[in-house]
Amino acid sequence: MRNPSKAAPLGLALDATGREPLHRQIGAELRRAILERRLAGGMKLPSSRLMAVELACARGTVLLALEQLIAEGYIVARPGSGMSVAADLPDEMLAAPAPAIQGPPRQAATMRAGPDAALRIGQPDRDFPFPLWAKLLEAEWRRPSWAIAGMPHPFGHPGLRAAIADHLGALRGFRCDPAEVVVTTGIRESVTLLARLLLAPGEQAWMEEPGYPGIRLALEAAGVRAVAVAVDEAGFVPDRAMALAPGARLAVVAPAHHFPLGIVLSLQRRLALLAWAERTGGWIVEDDYDGEYRYSGRPLSPLRALDRSGRVAFVGSFSKLLFPALRLSYLVLPRALAGPAEVALAGGGASMLGQGALARFIAEGHFAAHLRRTRRIYAERQAAMIEAMRTHCADRLTIVADPGGMHLVARPLGEFDDAAAVRAAASMNLAPSALSVCYASAPACHGLLLGYAALPVAEMNAAVRRLRAALALARN
Ligand SMILES: Cc1ncc(COP(=O)(O)O)c(C=O)c1O
Incomplete structure (x- = not known):
């Protein structure tokens, strides 16, 4: 689950699975960006809510980091006009080279699997009824009561x-x-x-x-x-x-x-x-x-x-x-x-934006129907993944059925570095997760978490064959 997220406008690289608490990572990365002048004095910063979305973390985490930087004088907050980088940092603070801040290991951009990468955990089937969703949103928002739109x-x-x-x-x-x-x-x-x-x-x-x-x-x-x-x-x-x-x-x-x-x-x-x-x-x-x-x-x-x-x-x-x-x-x-x-x-x-539509989606029976459909196809996809893994990866990984969920755990048969396997997989646009990052203390078991819910049965074999090639790459 090494999952470095990158906030495009700020260029922060975070390690969501690292030991360093996320708010400290965010603080250190922002501080580094200011010291290295990647964020210029006076520059307006995105809102904490937007940063939280970009960094895929809780807004409270971003706020903790920002509060610290405000206290340190790197960032100024003005009521009504948001936050900006302090315009008057002393020049010697800004001098390159930037101090070495202990941060998470950076991964090359080429190592990051894209949003369409297969095997990512937590990804559902993509065939969601969006046209119906749009109708429900419209029905909800054409004339919302003030209890919804104004005083939720x-x-x-x-x-x-x-x-x-x-x-x-x-x-x-x-x-x-x-x-x-x-x-x-x-x-x-x-x-x-x-x-x-x-x-x-x-x-x-x-x-x-x-x-x-x-x-x-x-x-x-x-x-x-x-x-x-x-x-x-x-x-x-x-x-x-x-x-x-x-x-x-x-x-x-x-x-x-x-x-x-x-x-x-x-x-x-x-x-x-x-x-x-x-x-x-x-x-x-x-x-x-x-x-x-x-x-x-x-x-x-x-x-x-x-x-x-x-x-x-x-x-x-x-x-x-x-x-x-x-x-x-x-x-x-x-x-x-x-x-x-x-x-x-x-x-x-x-x-509130999606809440009323979701209420209608559930009350009108679409949610139950969606669960029935996805339960059936996920069970098929899990079976297809087990078969593909046993066909193509049996010499490296063993896999057993799971009575539930949306991912499977593949355990190595011999020596195996799951972080290296994840990096090699990313270079082939696959996004399995490393089992070892789910452990807070050593020794961690290594293995791969393979998301199958988003992968149609017809594409399973090809994805697993690519995984096999990635495992061979990681070995060399
Ligand atoms: C055990 C567990 N809890 C919660 C979540 C989801 O958390 P969130 O809704 O904050 O994304 C996950 C996602 O993988 C999970 O594995």
């Missing part, structure tokens, strides 16, 4: 919140009140918001090892210390977590489908985690990032459905289910948090 509730569109509550009741097996549903721009934003509400800076939260590096960043954005707890074949191990960080007050887990290994958290572990929360007043964030995709076996009840004492927040997202630029996701709050969350989000919240 910070928790989001009431129709969408009700549609989400209905969907969860019908498909995920738990009832919730639309008043507990908050629309957000992503799961990471949901996690940061919850961590801010529930913990004080410096407190500890457990996360899974391996796990999604974005969760660590989301916790750190709230000033919370993430403690990585190794999973086993039954998933997250509460006993291990309690021994490692007994004072932790929050657990972030993906029980339906662990990322990246696909483990379903056993019922016994679910109950142990809930008992911990009840006993200690701890909190659980249930990350249901791709729980809608299950192809065989029965899903276990979500933690939220088993939660008797209101300790579980459930977070999910539409972006990977529909199309990534949608950036609409949701969190279901523990009831006691509705008041504090409203205070924390006052005057904020996700953009």
Whole structure:
């Protein structure tokens, strides 16, 4: 998952999976750009919201970086006219060569796979019904009420919140009140918001090892210390977590489908985690990032459905289910948090632009139909990928079926450097992710995460043959 993102106007190179917190990377890169005069004195900077979009991170992360640079005098902020590079930095500060700032390793532009690259995780099928989407947007925005266009509730569109509550009741097996549903721009934003509400800076939260590096960043954005707890074949191990960080007050887990290994958290572990929360007043964030995709076996009840004492927040997202630029996701709050969350989000919240259209998309049955269609084709694509991998890459990688999700994990049979494999793959416009970056501490297992959901069956063999050629390239 080495994923250097580049903000075109600013030219920042970030390593979303590096150990350095993202806000520090952004701060260091901006400082370097100012010192090297790539950003001239007086130049107006894009808004923090735009920077966050370009850098694919939370706006809060960008704001943390900007606040530091404002405090240091590199950037000036003027009410009403935004932020600009300080015009009066002393010349000796600007003298080349720029000081060596410890930053993430830079990769040559040729190493970056394009937006159409195959095998990228989290990419859904491209055949989304956009003409229908455009009609729903138009229907919603031709004459919007002022409650939508002018005075939106910070928790989001009431129709969408009700549609989400209905969907969860019908498909995920738990009832919730639309008043507990908050629309957000992503799961990471949901996690940061919850961590801010529930913990004080410096407190500890457990996360899974391996796990999604974005969760660590989301916790750190709230000033919370993430403690990585190794999973086993039954998933997250509460006993291990309690021994490692007994004072932790929050657990972030993906029980339906662990990322990246696909483990379903056993019922016994679910109950142990809930008992911990009840006993200690701890909190659980249930990350249901791709729980809608299950192809065989029965899903276990979500933690939220088993939660008797209101300790579980459930977070999910539409972006990977529909199309990534949608950036609409949701969190279901523990009831006691509705008041504090409203205070924390006052005057904020996700953009209303797509919310009403999404509410109609769900209420009119298009969402259920879309899930039925994509479940069928993703199951076919997964099977096709397994067959192609066994045909073309069996001497290097083994792969086993996963009862759910949108990606597979390929494990090496011998010595294997997954970062080198990812770089070689990028040069062939393939974008698998490295398993090793999902580990917070050594030793990390190496392997490749292969997204198959966006790849039609007819194109599977060709992509996997290119992967084989890339693996040969990485070896030499
Ligand atoms: C475990 C997990 N949680 C959450 C997300 C998505 O986070 P966001 O909605 O912030 O993009 C992902 C994406 O890969 C994930 O793997």
